[in-house]
Amino acid sequence: MLKQRIPTAIVLLLIVLAFTVWPLSHYFEPFCFVLSALILYEWFKLILDSDKRHQIAAGVALLFIIVTMYFWLQGREQEGANLFYALLPIMAVICCFAWLLVVPLIVARGQVEYRGSTFAHAVLAIVTVSASCATLIFLFNTFGVVFLLSFLIMIWLADSLAYFGGKALQGPKLAPKVSPGKTRSGAICGVVTGVIWLLLSAHVWPGSFADYVLAHSNYLVLIIAGVVLCSYSILGDLYESLIKRRAHVKDSGHLLPGHGGFYDRMDSIVAIAPMVSVLCLLMQNYA
Numbered sequence: 001m002l003k004q005r006i007p008t009a010i011v012l013l014l015i016v017l018a019f020t021v022w023p024l025s026h027y028f029e030p031f032c033f034v035l036s037a038l039i040l041y042e043w044f045k046l047i048l049d050s051d052k053r054h055q056i057a058a059g060v061a062l063l064f065i066i067v068t069m070y071f072w073l074q075g076r077e078q079e080g081a082n083l084f085y086a087l088l089p090i091m092a093v094i095c096c097f098a099w100l101l102v103v104p105l106i107v108a109r110g111q112v113e114y115r116g117s118t119f120a121h122a123v124l125a126i127v128t129v130s131a132s133c134a135t136l137i138f139l140f141n142t143f144g145v146v147f148l149l150s151f152l153i154m155i156w157l158a159d160s161l162a163y164f165g166g167k168a169l170q171g172p173k174l175a176p177k178v179s180p181g182k183t184r185s186g187a188i189c190g191v192v193t194g195v196i197w198l199l200l201s202a203h204v205w206p207g208s209f210a211d212y213v214l215a216h217s218n219y220l221v222l223i224i225a226g227v228v229l230c231s232y233s234i235l236g237d238l239y240e241s242l243i244k245r246r247a248h249v250k251d252s253g254h255l256l257p258g259h260g261g262f263y264d265r266m267d268s269i270v271a272i273a274p275m276v277s278v279l280c281l282l283m284q285n286y287a
Helices: 002-020 023-047 053-073 077-109 119-143 145-169 184-204 209-216 219-247 262-286
Strands: 173-175 179-183
Touching (some): 023 119, 023 262, 119 145, 173 219, 179 219, 184 209, 184 219, 209 219, 209 262, 219 262
């Protein structure tokens, strides 16, 4: 598995760097749109139980691309950005309510054979992916590439150390009904790693996410932010595990060797990106 995961992770990292650091950064917005559409497509495939779920999911993803890329393709990036920024607080607050209060209850119940309505999950998917896409573009355009990359690195480190820490330490399961492989020790390793990264990057990487938070608050807020974000990034992973078990599949897709699908790689990020936008907007207005 690692022989596949590592090369794929390197390629993905190079692609992200290309669209953020190098001249391709001009295309960061459409990159986010296409990536979000792929995530939405895979998410809908997991939650729909219809025989036509592939067609429906593809239609939703295509509609997402058309709507979100309209302004960019018309050369009206600023107008599109203004619309995104106007809607972002609303979408972000809705996402925060869902992920902080509702989704934890769904995961805690662990109904892996659930056969109820999927409408609420579909709404959650659309709002979460839209808000996450808007957030990534907002962070990139407002705070710069260093801010965005440092935030993404926090999630990648927390996810990686949660995986390896859990494998090494074992112990009690975190959510055995939903994801038998995840342990409490792994979750603690992931959260601690994310907090350590924030404390380090706040001092050694000017313009980073942690540097911004510390400049507008204090160490206690920075640590709490790290604990909350990394904890809910794990929740994002658990939620995807739940809907995958309901769909009786191992991965959301098969386009990324060793990693599954795009939603498999972005489940943590889409869950907490709106929280970051709310945090930054609050700090901008009240710091």
